[in-house]
Amino acid sequence: MFMTRWETWTRPSWNAMNQLHNEVNRLFERWDGNQYDVPVFPPVNLFEDEEGYRLEAEVPGLDLSDLEITVTGPNQLKIKGERKAIGPEKGVPHRQERSFGSFARVLTLPAVIDADKVEAKLEHGVLHVKLPKHEQAKPRKIVVKA
Numbered sequence: 001m002f003m004t005r006w007e008t009w010t011r012p013s014w015n016a017m018n019q020l021h022n023e024v025n026r027l028f029e030r031w032d033g034n035q036y037d038v039p040v041f042p043p044v045n046l047f048e049d050e051e052g053y054r055l056e057a058e059v060p061g062l063d064l065s066d067l068e069i070t071v072t073g074p075n076q077l078k079i080k081g082e083r084k085a086i087g088p089e090k091g092v093p094h095r096q097e098r099s100f101g102s103f104a105r106v107l108t109l110p111a112v113i114d115a116d117k118v119e120a121k122l123e124h125g126v127l128h129v130k131l132p133k134h135e136q137a138k139p140r141k142i143v144v145k146a
Contacts, residue, residue: 041103042079042127050139052132053109060125061086067122069129071115072106077131080104111137 042057057079059067068080085100112134119130 040105041083041099042105044079044105044107046107046109048110052113052130055107055127055129055131057127057129058125059122059127062122062125064122067127069118069120069127071113071118074112074134075109076106077109077113077118077129078104078106079127113137 042059044055044057047054047056055077059081062081062083066081066084068078070078070080072078080103082102083098083100109131113131114134117130117132121128
């Protein structure tokens with residue numbers, strides 16, 4: 001008598017795994033729960049040159065009184081503020097994409113900055129911050145002697 005081994009579980013093929021992967025992706029694409037895709041506010045751009053860093057942050061609708069900028073460590077900058085709600089106080093909003101309330105953002109810079117020389121200005125809803133590098137963090141040219 002010839003006997004064969006009975007297996008209750010068979011190995012899935014790569015095709016079946018890809019199909020399952022695609023179905024799960026489609027499921028999450030249909031689900032429009034934006035709770036995990038929260039944008040960071042304020043959005044910033046950070047540029048570096050020999051002298052230091054230049055930061056640009058988009059803060060539309062905010063005044064200087066709404067913002068607080070502090071150097072919290074040798075290489076950390078904190079931007080804190082509050083966006084006040086504007087618009088009709090009565091009625092049901094059909095769409096509300098702009099968030100309101102307090103915000104805080106801490107940025108760690110690659111080098112030590114000179115906190116006494118930091119300058120900030122607000123122009124047309126864009127915050128410009130100059131962050132000069134500390135003298136110790138600036139590159140120094142070494143003279144090679146023969």
